[in-house]
Amino acid sequence: MKIGLGLYRRMLNEDHYRFAQQLGVSHVVAHLEDYFSADPKLVAEGRDNWGTSCAEDWTAETFHRLKADLAAHDLELAAIENFAVAHWHDVLLDGPKRDAQIEHLKSIVRAAGQAGVPCIGYNFSVTGVWGWVRGPFARGGAMSVGFDIDRIDRDAPIPEGMVWNMAYRDRLGPESQRPVSSDEIWLRYARFLDELLPVAEEAGVVLAAHPDDPPVDTLRMTAKLINSHDAYRRAFALSASPANKAELCLGCLQEMADGDIYDTVAEFARQDRIGYIHFRNVRGKVPNYHEVFIDEGDIDMARMIAVLKDNGYDGVLIPDHTPELHCNAPWHAGKAFAIGYMKALLAR
Numbered sequence: 001m002k003i004g005l006g007l008y009r010r011m012l013n014e015d016h017y018r019f020a021q022q023l024g025v026s027h028v029v030a031h032l033e034d035y036f037s038a039d040p041k042l043v044a045e046g047r048d049n050w051g052t053s054c055a056e057d058w059t060a061e062t063f064h065r066l067k068a069d070l071a072a073h074d075l076e077l078a079a080i081e082n083f084a085v086a087h088w089h090d091v092l093l094d095g096p097k098r099d100a101q102i103e104h105l106k107s108i109v110r111a112a113g114q115a116g117v118p119c120i121g122y123n124f125s126v127t128g129v130w131g132w133v134r135g136p137f138a139r140g141g142a143m144s145v146g147f148d149i150d151r152i153d154r155d156a157p158i159p160e161g162m163v164w165n166m167a168y169r170d171r172l173g174p175e176s177q178r179p180v181s182s183d184e185i186w187l188r189y190a191r192f193l194d195e196l197l198p199v200a201e202e203a204g205v206v207l208a209a210h211p212d213d214p215p216v217d218t219l220r221m222t223a224k225l226i227n228s229h230d231a232y233r234r235a236f237a238l239s240a241s242p243a244n245k246a247e248l249c250l251g252c253l254q255e256m257a258d259g260d261i262y263d264t265v266a267e268f269a270r271q272d273r274i275g276y277i278h279f280r281n282v283r284g285k286v287p288n289y290h291e292v293f294i295d296e297g298d299i300d301m302a303r304m305i306a307v308l309k310d311n312g313y314d315g316v317l318i319p320d321h322t323p324e325l326h327c328n329a330p331w332h333a334g335k336a337f338a339i340g341y342m343k344a345l346l347a348r
């Protein structure tokens with residue numbers, strides 16, 4: 001197994017490559033859609049924090065350049081994580097631009113293949129990550145996120161012009177998006193896989209599905225897709241293509257109500273259905289959980305490493321989110337703590 005670091009778009013620079021190299025990780029997962037920091041206005045205008053287009057520059061050339069920059073620091077690109085909302089809002093919403101957007105997604109997958117990007121992670125979700133609350137939930141009051149169904153209005157409607165918790169046009173309309181049933185979201189997902197997987201397979205690119213976060217039945221009147229261990233099995237059953245894999249988030253998997261996480265991970269590893277892993281820990285399950293430090297949650301991470309090893313997993317682990325340590329560099333300290341812990345587990 002290999003350890004990687006996830007970097008958001010604003011972090012794809014020399015400082016963060018040196019940070020990753022100094023931690024001794026071999027891989028980077030790059031988010032080109034800057035989910036947590038993007039200015040919604042700029043995203044809606046199709047520009048990101050640097051004033052460049054965040055949706056138009058996902059070409060083989062961009063991917064080659066990114067790989068070369070990483071290689072200069074002995075780092076390999078493990079995956080691109082997430083499409084931009086501008087790429088696929090109507091794929092998620094079954095809107096008028098759907099077919100054109102599917103064609104564009106195919107071109108991104110082909111470009112990734114040309115540049116030797118092995119994997120693209122995605123999260124097929126109408127709400128996206130929505131419903132978290134931030135608080136001092138981790139050890140010592142470290143700031144983290146959690147989910148408590150009683151503290152949110154779970155049926156708050158989604159405004160027109162928003163999907164995946166991001167605006168995809170400059171002005172949001174009334175909160176009047178139609179509800180989406182479970183049958184409907186599975187239908188949309190099956191069509192997406194049918195069209196994208198053959199292209200991905202030919203390009204040598206794995207499409208890796210992140211589970212719903214939080215993994216509940218519905219939020220904002222739209223059904224969730226991969227919200228249980230069985231839902232992952234259903235997603236795999238949609239296509240036997242070797243390009244159809246999981247961006248396996250252990251945090252979300254542990255938050256789900258069904259199944260034994262060690263058995264499920266063993267099964268998915270044996271079946272070679274894991275693209276890469278979000279190796280993080282949580283306390284509690286839906287409808288009430290907190291994200292915590294890697295060594296204080298409900299998952300026995302040492303046992304998890306053994307399960308992965310025993311079942312032949314040889315891919316990349318990244319820390320995903322970590323609680324923020326109380327210091328001048330909360331993000332860096334949180335990641336460094338998790339990666340140090342992961343390196344020790346692997347060494348043992």
Ligand SMILES: [Mn+2]
Nearest residue numbers: 210249278320
């Ligand atoms: Mn995750």
